[in-house]
Amino acid sequence: MIETLELTKAYGKTRAVDGLSFTAQTGRVTGFLGLNGSGKTTTLRMLLGLTRPTSGVALIDGKPYTELKQPLRQIGAVLEQGITHPGQSGRAHLLGQAMLAGASRTRVGELLDQVGLTDAGSLRTGDYSLGMRQRLAVATALLGEPPVLILDEPANGLDPEGIAWLRGLLREHAAAGGTVLISSHLLAELAQLIDDVVIIAGGKLRHAGPLQDLYGSASGRLRVRGADPVRLWRAFEEAGAKVTTDEEILEVDGLSPEDAGEIAFAEGVPLYELSTDTPNLEQIFLTLAAT
Ligand SMILES: Nc1ncnc2c1ncn2[C@@H]1O[C@H](COP(=O)(O)OP(=O)(O)OP(=O)(O)O)[C@@H](O)[C@H]1O
Missing domain, CATH: 3.40.50.300 (P-loop containing nucleotide triphosphate hydrolases)
Structure with a gap:
């Protein structure tokens, strides 16, 4: 040792x-x-x-x-x-x-x-x-x-x-x-x-x-693409998530994929894409190693 x-x-x-x-x-x-x-x-x-x-x-x-x-x-x-x-x-x-x-x-x-x-x-x-x-x-x-x-x-x-x-x-x-x-x-x-x-x-x-x-330790961020991004955005934020977007794809922090899928289903908005961003190892390291 x-x-x-x-x-x-x-x-x-x-x-x-x-x-x-x-x-x-x-x-x-x-x-x-x-x-x-x-x-x-x-x-x-x-x-x-x-x-x-x-x-x-x-x-x-x-x-x-x-x-x-x-x-x-x-x-x-x-x-x-x-x-x-x-x-x-x-x-x-x-x-x-x-x-x-x-x-x-x-x-x-x-x-x-x-x-x-x-x-x-x-x-x-x-x-x-x-x-x-x-x-x-x-x-x-x-x-x-x-x-x-x-x-x-x-x-x-x-x-x-x-x-x-x-x-x-x-x-x-x-x-x-x-x-x-x-x-x-x-x-x-x-x-x-x-x-x-x-x-x-x-x-x-x-x-x-x-x-x-x-x-x-890296929180999984979701990538969500659906038929009505504005409506999804509101629904996700009402559920306590933080959402950013480039208008078409929503990046969602604070929800599990299961939660996000069920919220979209309840809103009646079809989803075209729902994925979890894999954490970028180098990014995690740079954050921890920064002085
Ligand atoms: N003999 C020395 N005299 C004075 N300062 C030193 C000496 N050796 C190292 N240092 C200083 O101590 C600090 C740490 O250096 P060190 O070489 O241990 O870092 P390192 O993590 O191995 O870096 P690198 O990845 O560049 O090799 C640096 O600020 C360096 O300038």
């Missing part, structure tokens, strides 16, 4: 992270979301022992990173910065890192295969595309078979096939009892990957919970 308690990092007068408490549960993939500059990278760096908190704690399985006995075997990380020497091949990079993590040559071959870089293993990493570099970074993070994974913007640079690959890998990792924390500034980018969301703004927690609850 990953946990922060009242975690704070101040740079002079700027509070990059400000009293942040959240958990990322074992067996789940948690999305860590916020707009640019909201404090995501600073939080992840504190979890990884790279930045010292001003106050509060960042814990991996109940301990700060610096107190972990075998950090490379307990936690794997993909950070935004490049980690490789451009003249080195992907395989050589992994072999070097494997020595540090105490992993075998066989493991390097398996990982190249798992991240889809077997054929590209002998190419210079300087010639890798952004997506290939992300795959190599994920392979590096997995070397020590750590149960906890922290990934900073890993979806950046991946094409749809790459995203599907990452989804499979992270889901498998969580299902095998791992913990995954993955950051992004776009909720839509992570929607297919994650179980839970933590949204921050200005270094503070804005929302935490299952992704499903975010959809649930």
